[in-house]
Amino acid sequence: MEFLLDTVHIPDIEKYNAIIPLSGVTSNPTICKKEGHFEFFDHMCQIRHILGPDKSLHVQVVGQTAEAMIADAHMILKEIDDQVFIKVPTNEAGLTAIKQLKHEGVHITATAIYTEFQGLLAIQAGADYIAPYYNRMANMNIDAAAVVQAFANAINANQANTKILAASFHNVAQVTTALACGAQAVTMGVDILKSGLGMPAIGQAVADFTQDWEENFGAHQTVASLPTETPQI
Numbered sequence: 001m002e003f004l005l006d007t008v009h010i011p012d013i014e015k016y017n018a019i020i021p022l023s024g025v026t027s028n029p030t031i032c033k034k035e036g037h038f039e040f041f042d043h044m045c046q047i048r049h050i051l052g053p054d055k056s057l058h059v060q061v062v063g064q065t066a067e068a069m070i071a072d073a074h075m076i077l078k079e080i081d082d083q084v085f086i087k088v089p090t091n092e093a094g095l096t097a098i099k100q101l102k103h104e105g106v107h108i109t110a111t112a113i114y115t116e117f118q119g120l121l122a123i124q125a126g127a128d129y130i131a132p133y134y135n136r137m138a139n140m141n142i143d144a145a146a147v148v149q150a151f152a153n154a155i156n157a158n159q160a161n162t163k164i165l166a167a168s169f170h171n172v173a174q175v176t177t178a179l180a181c182g183a184q185a186v187t188m189g190v191d192i193l194k195s196g197l198g199m200p201a202i203g204q205a206v207a208d209f210t211q212d213w214e215e216n217f218g219a220h221q222t223v224a225s226l227p228t229e230t231p232q233i
């Protein structure tokens with residue numbers, strides 16, 4: 001199971017890298033736009049530095065033709081590093097580029113996936129990850145859970161090495177459903193993490209435990225500050 005962050009905001013990446021079992025970072029041009037204008041390669045190199053070599057960094061091409069996508073990919077690999085997962089939209093130009101880049105040994109994340117048809121073609125083209133757009137599918141009245149399940153079945157049946165990196169989440173339930181349906185990885189915005197870990201019920205439970213502890217052992221006493229039988233050396 002892999003949890004990725006769907007942001008290029010460096011303070012958030014630093015913060016959540018320390019909090020969650022983070023497997024990597026995904027980005028796309030819309031996510032970059034939210035950050036405002038920045039030095040693209042320098043910024044992505046900073047993110048790589050935070051992640052280290054073992055966590056995955058996914059960076060998207062913007063060329064419209066296969067040739068332009070491949071040129072974008074080569075530039076990303078040259079300016080960041082050769083382990084970046086190149087995100088390629090799953091359309092005609094993108095599939096052409098994916099086949100060529102896989103031939104070169106490049107790591108690929110096939111993105112902009114709304115249908116089983118796109119995902120199955122990307123799996124067969126050798127994509128390392130496929131990124132189905134969970135909430136966008138739901139908004140189109142497509143059963144996103146069933147699509148993820150179909151990808152998991154196809155990967156198993158074909159013994160493919162592709163992993164499902166489910167994306168475009170708008171709530172915690174979508175994330176856990178995608179994982180339950182067979183996604184090996186999910187990428188989430190910070191908003192999802194905040195709502196999932198900052199629920200009032202969790203805060204109330206912690207406050208209740210604190211109150212019960214303090215009533216029993218004394219205010220401001222923690223487990224670590226209790227007197228012990230062990231002689232201090």
Ligand SMILES: O=P(O)(O)OC[C@H]1O[C@](O)(CO)[C@@H](O)[C@@H]1O
Pocket residue numbers: 006026027028030031111112131133135136167168169187
């Ligand atoms: O629907 P949204 O929130 O724009 O999300 C689109 C998704 O596509 C991706 O580009 C796929 O990796 C993610 O970065 C993002 O989660």
